[in-house]
Amino acid sequence: MIHVPKLNLRGSEATLRSAVKACRLPEQTWPVDILHRRLCVSQRTSRTVVLLADPAEVSRVLVESEKQFPKWMPIYRHSAARETGTGTIFASTDADWAPLRRAIKPLFHSSRWSLLVDVARHATLDATTTCNPVNIEAFFTAISVDVIMRTLVGDDADATADYHLAAIAQGLVEKQHAGDLHGAMQHIHELATTCTSRGPGAAAISGVDMAGALPPRPRPMQEPFLADNRLALLYAGQETTALTMSWCFWILGQDEELQSRLRSETRDAQAATGSLSPEAIGKMPRLMAVLRETLRLLSPSSATVRCTTQDETLCGQAIPANSVIVVPIYAIHRHRDLWDQPDTFDAERFLRPIKHPMAYLPFAAGRHTCSAARSVMYEMAAVLATMLDRFEWVTHAPEDMGLTNKLVLSPTSEMKVTLNALEPRGAAVIA
Template identity: 30%
Template sequence: MTAHSLPVHVPLVTQPLGLWGSLTAARRNILSIIPEIATRQPMVSGKTGKRWHMVMDPDALKQVLLEKLDDYPKSDVTKNLLRPAIGESLFVAEGAHWRWQRRAAAPAFSHRNVSNLAPIMSKAAENACRRITNAGPHAIDIHDEMVRATFEVISDVTFSGDDGFDRDATHRAIDNYIDQTARISLLDMLGAPDWVPRPDRIFAGRAVKQMKAVADRAIQTRKTRPQSGIPDLLDLLLSGQDPETKRTMNTAELRDNLLTFIVAGHETTALTLAWALYLCAFDQTIQSQARAEAQAALGSLSPATADDLPALPLIRRIVDESLRLYPPAALLSRTAQRADTLGGREIRSGDTVILPIYALHRNHLLWDSPDTFAPDRFMDRKTIRRFSYLPFGDGPRICIGASFALQEAVIILASLLARFRFTPVPCRTPSPVMILTLRPKGGVWLRADPV
């Protein structure tokens, strides 16, 4: 099989980069520091300023994410990047402070509550179809379209009915924050303490203040004027209580978690959809099969609903395969708290343990033809080894919104494929680049023709 018959991928390094080379490469694309050998080995270790280990071995990953969770907290680099915006929320907190928040928030993401929010997803899918139709049969940046659709969903499930909520301003503030703060600095790679100023982050202060002010206003308004009807995410978090301690979230904790869900909840699903549509345009045979499935399930031109999900197994497999090839959280890092052994390697306290999900999902020891687009590899999920597929992480800290994201992605993707044929635009191939998430540099430009 030639490289031309494979979807786009990140060119991984074949020679050691050194500290300065690693820094330069990481600021352009974090994934470009992954050695190509990481797709063919269970573990790779080295030293760039400090000792690091890349882990692609499912048994070792089980140790990090499940069996010794508290020994491998999120790295200081990760926390330093995100804490200014989302405080000590679920994504950043550790230990007991994380556990009580997780218990308090978990009911909000129960199957029943996620299903109840599906009509908002269907409405956003319908709006996206209408915008694409109105744009005419021209090339469109489908990534921009999906960001708009998923932000519509997340703002409706968090701030529904709040007329004072400025969606565009909040969206701009979030984008500015991600763009300005998510670039790894040399100070981070050298392990400099928090109090040393990071220039990139100083400029992001205004965007963070704006985001927090919007969320605080919405929480205070909802506390004084409760909604009627189906509870949205803000209602569910306001009523959330840790069943063990009876503790509830104060305004700052509510705000930080709300911002976590808004930032993570729309960015990652938009990326999943953009990459899924790129892959469908790349493989017209699979796209045609998915379209037939969607049209049979949806019947008329109405958007997909939660009730349609069981009739859309291929579209769900396309979402899963997109998350394998282009996981939004494509590289995670942890800091070892004590000496350990992972996959036969000595781990010292303070070592950086890197979970390169991108390399794990393309590891030749775990996947057949790992760089090919083959949704049917998910036909029988029992054949996929646990901890070899981690788009949402695993163990106790598995993404709390995973079922929400999957439901949203399948509803929107089915609705679009039922109505449009997507084809690539020559000379506009996206390039996978990870800064904070795995984004398509240059956008995902596709032609959308009504069917």
């Protein structure tokens, strides 16, 4: 039986009073019955705070009537804007946000997925020689940072990184575990500065495509937005991706049989297509299902937050203007009405249709859906397929692991595995 840690939800309607805490501290503020209920409202202060887990109403808030329910900006100004600058895609209100979103969109276009997969494979092979794969979070952090640097903000695909990736990754993980966002951002600043001084990287967002694969864009981003958003991509992309890959690896280390089935699937797919490519990944449905199930149970974002601009009715209850609506992604992903055996790891469920599209929100939904929602799945699959080909592994003491919310959902202790090297048979050999 695979052990999957869970949050110890111990709040009540009274603890929902503070909107900032309801966004930041789910364990202390969300009532445990949000796993059964569709709506939980705290009306005790001047600002009403709502936890909304009803999929039809979530769809209205995030997708159908999204203009009526804008992002609640104070929560982003508290963290993202303070650390990355006010010109980022995260910190911008609607009018400023749209051109920024358009400017970064081509970076995630499907025409770049081959490059992404290839870079992810190289970054993984490099990390196995420069990092210690036993401490898996630092190992996957090095990979996710390297991939962002090489494909989005920094080096070109063939560059040899001369920043100290292993040390930066270790530092990032330590600061993130300590809940020290500012300290973590100093490492990210170091990376972003490296890429500006290295030359071609800055051009990645401003309009020059390192791989020659970008479709033309109408309005390239200019400084100072460029600098801020280079930081924002590192900020948004490294920890989320590294944690998801770490959890997936940590889970697979608990189930030898599942690991071996995925090894066969990923090797067969590479043999059938001749390389590790987006096409090969298209032939890895079980690996994708395992990644999706990992993101259901251990989605890095515990919530996304909106507000009301006028009086509304949600689930038949009147909600005044100026209320904060917390969409509790973590609780929706384990909601008793939306999932069978919600706390059990069962990747097969993603080989069948799910009950409601809004029951699954690891990348949020609507206009503010994660820009990398599709591309990052290819990246993570490429990294895991490369590791499956080269190693088998066993997770250390999984039952001692807990889950807590820092800026994102995080492990309570170091994630460790014992690795055993294999004779590679996948793309490394084919290529």
